[in-house]
Amino acid sequence: GAGVSQSPSNKVTEKGKDVELRCDPISGHTALYWYRQSLGQGLEFLIYFQGNSAPDKSGLPSDRFSAERTGGSVSTLTIQRTQQEDSAVYLCASSLLPSGGINEQFFGPGTRLTVL
Amino acid sequence: AQKVTQAQTEISVVEKEDVTLDCVYETRDTTYYLFWYKQPPSGELVFLIRRNSFDEQNEISGRYSWNFQKSTSSFNFTITASQVVDSAVYFCALSEADGSEKLVFGKGTKLTVNP
Numbered sequence: 086g087a088g089v090s091q092s093p094s095n096k097v098t099e100k101g102k103d104v105e106l107r108c109d110p111i112s113g114h115t116a117l118y119w120y121r122q123s124l125g126q127g128l129e130f131l132i133y134f135q136g137n138s139a140p141d142k143s144g145l146p147s148d149r150f151s152a153e154r155t156g157g158s159v160s161t162l163t164i165q166r167t168q169q170e171d172s173a174v175y176l177c178a179s180s181l182l183p184s185g186g187i188n189e190q191f192f193g194p195g196t197r198l199t200v201l
Numbered sequence: 202a203q204k205v206t207q208a209q210t211e212i213s214v215v216e217k218e219d220v221t222l223d224c225v226y227e228t229r230d231t232t233y234y235l236f237w238y239k240q241p242p243s244g245e246l247v248f249l250i251r252r253n254s255f256d257e258q259n260e261i262s263g264r265y266s267w268n269f270q271k272s273t274s275s276f277n278f279t280i281t282a283s284q285v286v287d288s289a290v291y292f293c294a295l296s297e298a299d300g301s302e303k304l305v306f307g308k309g310t311k312l313t314v315n316p
């Protein structure tokens with residue numbers, strides 16, 4: 086079946102511009118996560134959605150970062166006034182609603198963001 | 202606080218050698234989950250295994266095996282008879298059963314298997 090998809094695959098933007106990154110989770114997966122992968126910081130958690138609500142936003146690095154999820158499916162990560170330190174690969178993952186334990190997260194191919 | 206340490210940054214072996222990737226974790230919770238993911242050069246993270254903190258039984262899947270030892274807070278991964286296709290970055294991760302479900306990753310170990 087279809088996996089997690091993300092768009093765009095690559096995004097180059099100028100410092101100060103806003104960007105939107107999109108994630109389509111696996112159908113039926115109620116949990117959705119955003120992570121960021123950069124050379125200096127490794128893989129970092131950003132935000133977790135269960136359905137349309139985000140019970141854990143603790144990883145968002147600043148108020149320039151926000152995310153939403155609609156219809157329990159597609160999610161958008163928005164970065165306002167981008168800075169060069171925002172350059173990274175942004176990964177989305179989804180998993181089933183856990184029953185009796187935490188389910189494995191399935192990752193998308195990522196969006197490589199470059200801020201010039 | 203949760204923490205995962207993968208002390209080996211890079212490992213290089215020759216095909217058919219066995220190789221063990223180390224993972225040490227820190228958590229204050231008694232219920233937690235450990236994971237291994239593979240990131241091949243193509244970039245997409247691939248799930249390999251999940252273990253919960255109550256199950257210390259070692260697991261074998263083909264050429265892959267995992268050794269979970271709570272006494273040393275370790276969850277090591279061994280590839281037997283390595284192949285060139287095993288070349289990738291391998292990440293160990295931890296998740297606490299506290300409702301957040303977020304994965305805390307180690308820095309990863311880059312494995313290169315040479316022919």
